[in-house]
Amino acid sequence: MDPTRAFVKSVRRVVVKVGTAVVTRSDGRLALGRLGALCEQLKELNNKGYEVILVTSGAVGLGRQRLRYRRLANSSFSDLQKPQGELDGKACAAVGQSSLMALYDIMFSQLDVTSSQLLVNDGFFRDAAFRKQLSDTVNSLLDLRVIPIFNENDAVSTRKAPYEDSSGIFWDNDSLAGLLALELKADLLVLLSDVEGLYSGPPSDPKSKLIHTYVKEKHQREITFGDKSRLGRGGMTAKVNAAVCAAYAGTPVIITSGYATDNIIRVLQGERIGTVFHKDAHLWTSIKEVSAHEMAVAARDSSRRLQVLNSEERRKILLAMAEALENSESMIRLENGADVAEAEEAGYEKSLISRLTLRPEKISGLVKSIRMLADMEEPIGQILKRTELADKLILEKISCPLGVVLVIFESRPDALVQIAALAIRSGNGLLLKGGKEAKRSNAILHKVITSAIPDTVGDKLIGLVTSREDIPDLLKLDDVIDLVVPRGSNKLVSQIKDSTKIPVLGHADGICHVYVDKTANINMAKQIVRDAKTDYAAACNAMETLLVHIDLSRNGGLDELVAELQHQGVQIYGGPRASALLNISETNSFHQEYSSLACTVEIVDNVYAAIDHIHQHGSAHTDCIVTEDSEVAETFLGQVDSAAVFHNASTRFCDGARFGLGAEVGISTSRIHARGPVGVEGLLTNRWILRGNGQVVNGDRGITYTHKELPIKA
């Protein structure tokens, strides 16, 4: 649950207010779909034991509709030709209120809920006896699980117009709802609006951001309101006034959209939707309100300062980082130990705890790899291509950082250090979000690492995102964040791909194949197959499917391979052909990532059939051929369209460290930008630099293009 919404856990009594813009359609008639969804939600809350009070607008508009129709029905033809006067507002209210209540009554009855009507005037509230009586009545109704439905008693009110002659007690249904929330000691007031909540500017302006938590000190001046809502008396200004009043008097308020069919339920589940008003909000903000956007912008600004440094200065930051890690080892192990102890207590799996634990050799390994990165050739500003476009007009394509990278990783705190080192080497800003089980480890590592960043760059270069709830906000920032790297389960990667426009680098599936050709050295094949499946069965580069040439099923080769795997405790499933032949159970699907000591075996007729199988069922991660026939090997290497294709070597080699890339950001099966294991290069892009002495295009007249490739070293 979002920490700014934790208070909803203790909510028991809730006031919900719906305004005219929610209750009414654009044609002035009732929005029956939205009203229905409102009743369904209130019924659900009532069932769950919440005490629900509704404040509803909409009666006057509804009455106006009815009376217009009535006037038409009463009219003679000559009446209709006369100009039609405005309908009396009080009359509209009288007609509309009974009509509205009849609808609520039948809707709630359908849901086995009893509702009741309470019409109040503002003057009443001056009278203490009235307030006491009202409170008692509402309590009696709520005890019987009846929903009280409030509205201003407009029909018999003597106020002339809203605002003009306000008594200062309440002047519209927003302020009535606020007043009732306080009088009836509600734990929460939900104001349903026609927009998602309070925005920093007019909601129609794409630059306006939804404010999740209203802080009076901060937002009172900043916010510019758009036009008042078309319908109803309230609008957002009125809602914010009512919300601030109620919140600072003790009842928290959430403004959210009444257009969605489940927002009230979501609010009470603690989801971060809408805008919350709470008297303690200013206390939360030190943790929260460095908003995702500010964090990303700060990382970008710092990354630009990092790029301005020369290569030696960036190298020194990495060396300082390595030293800081060494010097802080005991502190890091202390914090990591606390995470590990908590994870053990919570009964996490052994493999997770092993990934979580920062043993001394892991830390020294990290230090070593940072020093290796420091000594690597400068990757930024490399000239990739140099062309003379025309006389004295020289074009260069040079490498440069991507900008800001968001990395979301699970459990391994060492990933934080690796990725941070890669980011500094490649001149990028970084936002990191680690798993909650490594919370303390990540915090100390982040502190140690950023201590090595000089003030000229600023430690906001590497931001540590601490709240899960910030992720959706970050994923929206496609104008500031350039790449997202999710390192974790298939589910995490898919979810992130589904919810952002920012390019995502990663792999969802790792369905790797080993194809053993008829010409294979069978001992080598056994060795490779064993390693590919059992060296680390849960890895994404582990073998999931073994394809075997048909001839090997006749000369005993297949049996040897299967026996080797079974000897290692691997559970074997067959494709249709293999399962018939070997009498083993058949797999459900060839597109199967076991991630454990299990694999699929199938028989294929030749290398082309193997290639087709891989294209049809694989995930284009890593695939391997075992053969002594180099022609067959080259066919396989040339045609298999995967990020990594191997001949006579285990699929487990597909890894940044084993590939000699230094640290690894992740492995990509995307075809765009970076593919396979991704190191520093994957965090770089390029720019085009053109140096001339006054050349202009002028319709391409008067310039003679030479387009001569020049040597890269100037």
Place this chain on the structure above:
Amino acid sequence: MDPTRAFVKSVRRVVVKVGTAVVTRSDGRLALGRLGALCEQLKELNNKGYEVILVTSGAVGLGRQRLRYRRLANSSFSDLQKPQGELDGKACAAVGQSSLMALYDIMFSQLDVTSSQLLVNDGFFRDAAFRKQLSDTVNSLLDLRVIPIFNENDAVSTRKAPYEDSSGIFWDNDSLAGLLALELKADLLVLLSDVEGLYSGPPSDPKSKLIHTYVKEKHQREITFGDKSRLGRGGMTAKVNAAVCAAYAGTPVIITSGYATDNIIRVLQGERIGTVFHKDAHLWTSIKEVSAHEMAVAARDSSRRLQVLNSEERRKILLAMAEALENSESMIRLENGADVAEAEEAGYEKSLISRLTLRPEKISGLVKSIRMLADMEEPIGQILKRTELADKLILEKISCPLGVVLVIFESRPDALVQIAALAIRSGNGLLLKGGKEAKRSNAILHKVITSAIPDTVGDKLIGLVTSREDIPDLLKLDDVIDLVVPRGSNKLVSQIKDSTKIPVLGHADGICHVYVDKTANINMAKQIVRDAKTDYAAACNAMETLLVHIDLSRNGGLDELVAELQHQGVQIYGGPRASALLNISETNSFHQEYSSLACTVEIVDNVYAAIDHIHQHGSAHTDCIVTEDSEVAETFLGQVDSAAVFHNASTRFCDGARFGLGAEVGISTSRIHARGPVGVEGLLTNRWILRGNGQVVNGDRGITYTHKELPIKA
């Protein structure tokens, strides 16, 4: 409007059927929100002059709820301890029907619509007099704009259970709706379901695809139904049976989701949602049902065959393509002339017509550039990096095609030829969607080009998408399409980015700056500024903002620059400083792409201020400095973080052809994959090839990594 939905234009009488799964919530109570939205939609149709007939389920479930409650209220404590028998279904129907109708009545009344109830039994339909009477009654109601609401008269039906004793006339509300649609001569039957329509497999399986148009001959065998819907008698099998029956007897049917609040309206606007059943559907399919998915898969298969060819064979395809273009010039100009004539008649802008027209020199230019591409060094299979990982374990990083690229372009038919040539050169499959104004030109060019593709590859390598409605389907195929390139307006690019998970290459804004430093040669500056703004003002690489060093405002340089622009007819807007100084009108925003003879001028204090301005307000497309001070120039070139940064040369040089890249796919301001003008290289990615002799990882024990970089030429 989608051609498969064109028939809805002539629909006047429509039968809508809602089943229990739509009308009821998961807890068995009425789904008031959905019912409300249903009534709102029917009211809207009624208003628009449609004749609306509703067939509704839900009464039995509703009655069961009510009777349970009734039984509870009637019970003594000892009654409650006895086991509770099942409630009588007929009794439930009797109670539920009146309750359901009461709700419809009040909902429709709120919308000023009158509804009516018609309960029928299946036996009645044997009687011709009954059928005539029913039809007369419904006609009378519809004449009065009253909505007839049908249900089976379950309470007094003698049928024992659905299916078991079916009379064969109707047996559930789906078949009743189909029967009524025919009896009442409806023009359309809409069956509302709890899923989007008919899928090729169980809707929960992500591989199942929504079938837009049901073709009996094709789909009858293919489709595998999932479990029957949990609620109601019908389920999808029943719906399809009813739909096939009605459609082939003359009333078209659309199955769509009743969960959305506006699907009935959308169906009647001809949107391609849900599944349509129409007796003529098999006639449409020759045009339509090469589905987007099949097209993309065919392009991918062909691209794999293209990759298998050797370099010389691919070169020959390009040469054949160039020749085919030359030989077909007169035919191409004929078809293009027809497009141009039509565009002129439709009163399109001159600039569009100029882009549309294929003059002889444009065609010969295309032929020339294809021949240039043919003679280019082979881009596929280039070794980019070569590393010895360990003894006899050699890793290569090689270039390879992306896979399948979808290009969406407007008006310029020559783009089709350029992009197709690039795709063949780079071994990619291609899907092309051109503007409708170039329909005939694109069709002939596509035909001519694909005629040059040998049968071993297949002409489906390059697919021409002819219907706009296919675009949303194509954008969903992130498993088959690897890159989308929209070439057109900012709006087009943004829309596409918003609606796909496939990486998008393109630029939305082109806000290019020229910064004139105090040390600039002012004549050179005038020349560059004039060219950058006026060579082609609507181009994305045209200057939009001129930044001028403060010193030039004191020595007359600024005045000269402004005069030069004004002399060319450029409308000048100032930033706050420039507008005060020059007494010109102030711009609304620095983030302004005029795309016409207009620009913003602002004064900055120095090169750093210029860089900050560009970072804050630019779009990272192309920015230029004019200066004689090489140190200042290098600061600008080094720090401005745009795709292209120029010194003393016009921004208009930022272009694939001028950069010597041959043809151009587009210009990218994305930081991922390809940046700036994109030629062949932007259609390539890489693979890792590892050649060993049996090496395994085995926990990295027993292997000695050398990680030695090897020369690229083996």
